[in-house]
Amino acid sequence: MAKLYSEKANRNMRRPIVKEEIVNYLRTQQKPNTGYLADLEDFAHKENIPIIQPEVSAYFRFLLQTLKPKKILEIGTAIGYSALLMAANAPDAQIVSIERNAAMLALAQKNIAAYDDREQITLIEGEAGTALPALEEMFDFVFMDSAKSKYIELLPAVLKRLEVGGVIVIDDIFQGGDTVKPIEEIARGQRAIYRGLQRLLAAVLRHPDLTVSLLPLSDGLLLIRKNSEDIRLPLIK
Numbered sequence: 400m401a402k403l404y405s406e407k408a409n410r411n412m413r414r415p416i417v418k419e420e421i422v423n424y425l426r427t428q429q430k431p432n433t434g435y436l437a438d439l440e441d442f443a444h445k446e447n448i449p450i451i452q453p454e455v456s457a458y459f460r461f462l463l464q465t466l467k468p469k470k471i472l473e474i475g476t477a478i479g480y481s482a483l484l485m486a487a488n489a490p491d492a493q494i495v496s497i498e499r500n501a502a503m504l505a506l507a508q509k510n511i512a513a514y515d516d517r518e519q520i521t522l523i524e525g526e527a528g529t530a531l532p533a534l535e536e537m538f539d540f541v542f543m544d545s546a547k548s549k550y551i552e553l554l555p556a557v558l559k560r561l562e563v564g565g566v567i568v569i570d571d572i573f574q575g576g577d578t579v580k581p582i583e584e585i586a587r588g589q590r591a592i593y594r595g596l597q598r599l600l601a602a603v604l605r606h607p608d609l610t611v612s613l614l615p616l617s618d619g620l621l622l623i624r625k626n627s628e629d630i631r632l633p634l635i636k
């Protein structure tokens with residue numbers, strides 16, 4: 400198969416934001432995947448396809464078994480690994496997952512046909528910015544794992560489709576540590592992502608109607624709980 404991702408892609412997956420020995424411990428001492436999830440993880444690593452790291456998989460097992468969501472929305476399917484992991488750990492949930500890349504979508508369709516035994520997962524092909532406003536159902540758990548610069552632009556549509564009390568998890572917040580630096584220290588090619596993440600954090604971290612938590616897991620997770628019906632985000636340039 401032709402390489403879908405270049406060797407240079409996903410460099411932040413290799414820049415730990417906590418001590419390397421802690422990352423190694425999190426990745427080697429927690430329960431590993433078995434069966435098809437382990438096979439999908441191996442495939443993604445061989446092809447350099449960015450999927451959630453083992454410590455996030457362990458956290459998702461815990462979180463989903465505890466929250467027991469019924470309606471999950473994912474933005475950024477890739478090969479379907481995290482969707483299948485969520486399906487396995489939230490057996491009563493229906494999952495809608497959006498992916499814009501046709502090659503990824505074909506792999507996800509194949510994997511979901513093979514492993515989604517309870518028929519929990521529905522794939523939507525397209526740009527999240529177009530697909531989200533067309534959704535009519537409500538969700539109680541959302542996983543955002545798409546282009547990092549655009550999270551802030553997708554967030555109002557995501558909040559609209561989230562139940563009060565629902566939770567959003569957003570991946571790759573710290574960008575290997577770049578997020579906490581002044582912009583002058585950021586490579587020019589990375590500044591759109593940097594600016595998008597700064598706008599996202601400024602909009603939510605102290606919002607009166609959201610409960611928010613930042614976790615230094617993998618490249619950083621942002622957790623948002625919606626606490627009231629009508630969430631207005633401040634306009635941040």
Ligand SMILES: C[S@@+](CC[C@H](N)C(=O)[O-])C[C@H]1O[C@@H](n2cnc3c(N)ncnc32)[C@H](O)[C@@H]1O
Binds near residue numbers: 474480497545549
């Ligand atoms: C990090 S990968 C997702 C990995 C997957 N969540 C997992 O852990 O198994 C990000 C995916 O999001 C897709 N993507 C990025 N921006 C998107 C957008 N605006 N709309 C839809 N898909 C998007 C990319 O094509 C890519 O396949």
